Amino acid sequence: MDYNTLHKAHPWHGIDPGTPEEVRAFIEIVPTDTVKYEVDKESGYLSLDRPQKFSNTVPSLYGFLPRTYCSTRMAELTNKALARYDVEGDGDPLDICVLTEKDVTHGDILVSARPIGGLRLLDHNQADDKIIAVLKNDAIYGDMTDIEQLPTRIVRRLIHYFTTYKDIPGESHQRMKFVSIYGPDVARDVIVRSMEDYNNLMSSK
Numbered sequence: 407m408d409y410n411t412l413h414k415a416h417p418w419h420g421i422d423p424g425t426p427e428e429v430r431a432f433i434e435i436v437p438t439d440t441v442k443y444e445v446d447k448e449s450g451y452l453s454l455d456r457p458q459k460f461s462n463t464v465p466s467l468y469g470f471l472p473r474t475y476c477s478t479r480m481a482e483l484t485n486k487a488l489a490r491y492d493v494e495g496d497g498d499p500l501d502i503c504v505l506t507e508k509d510v511t512h513g514d515i516l517v518s519a520r521p522i523g524g525l526r527l528l529d530h531n532q533a534d535d536k537i538i539a540v541l542k543n544d545a546i547y548g549d550m551t552d553i554e555q556l557p558t559r560i561v562r563r564l565i566h567y568f569t570t571y572k573d574i575p576g577e578s579h580q581r582m583k584f585v586s587i588y589g590p591d592v593a594r595d596v597i598v599r600s601m602e603d604y605n606n607l608m609s610s611k
Contacts, residue, residue, distance in 0.1 A: 416450035418499055421472035421516065423601070426594035428520055429539065431502045433469040433513045443513055445470070452514050462570065465563045467510055467517065467541075470499035474600035475607045476533060483596060484526060484533040487586060496532040500600040503564060505556075506541035518542040521593040523553025526585040527568055534582070536568055537593055552590055561587065 415421050417432040424430040434443045434452060440463070444455040476495035484493045504519045519539035527534045538556075540547035550556065565584050572581045588596075 414450070417445050418447065418450065418470070418472055420450075423472045423474060424518070426521065426597040428518060428542065429471055429502070429537075429597065431467075431469050431504055431517050431519050431539065432472055433467045433504065433510070433515050433517055435464055435468050435513050436510050437463050437465060437467075438509075438511060439463065439513070462567055464571075465503075465560070465567055467504040467506060467513075468501070469504075469513065470501055471537070471597065471600065472499070473604050474500040474597065475604040476500055476535070476600055477603035477607065479599040479602045479606075480535070480596060481533040483592070483599065484528070484535075484585070487526060492531060493528070494532050495603065496529055496534045499604075500535065500537060500597065502537040502539055504539050504541050505547045505560070506544045507546035508541070508544070520548075520551070521590060521597065522550055522555070523587060523589045524593045524596060525565060525568060525587060528583040528585060529572070529581060535596055536564070537596065538564065553587060554589065 421432065422430060434445060442455040443452050446453040476498055478495065481493050481495040485491055504517055519541055521537050521539045523538045525536045527536060538553055540550050542548060569580065569582045569584050
């Protein structure tokens with residue numbers, strides 16, 4: 407028996423991310439979670455990052471795209487959108503929200519999804535985009551191809567969550583700033599650029 411084949415693939419480095427048109431996303435947290443889980447970059451195991459500080463919960467499946475990295479190439483789009491030159495990538499895999507009508511009860515899973523757009527956000531001076539996608543073959547969302555097809559309230563809910571989930575109780579300063587919404591063509595470009603950033607990261611090691 408080849409015991410090397412029994413090892414679990416690292417969620418960031420060992421999983422095929424698919425294509426910009428149909429991705430494979432690793433889901434870390436789901437709407438029923440009251441704490442934030444995050445993959446430990448060193449071991450690949452899901453770890454407890456922090457309890458949610460407020461009662462708001464993530465409004466979709468939330469995770470990242472394997473073999474992506476947010477650095478120079480990805481941040482170029484944010485700099486261009488803001489007519490700036492000083493925004494950097496956040497140094498993490500590219501985040502993704504996957505919409506589905508089904509109740510998924512836990513993370514640490516892979517899902518196939520179609521990107522339909524994204525949210526451009528700033529975390530201090532770092533680009534922290536969230537790709538918005540729909541679960542493949544989902545009964546409600548599965549046929550959607552553009553973020554404009556989503557109900558406005560869904561988009562507002564996503565924006566509200568991601569502009570408040572890192573806030574510290576008692577402080578008036580808002581850490582996350584919403585910049586803009588973009589459609590599927592830009593989302594695919596963001597994904598390609600984050601894949602290029604990942605390849606550049608790996609080639610430099």
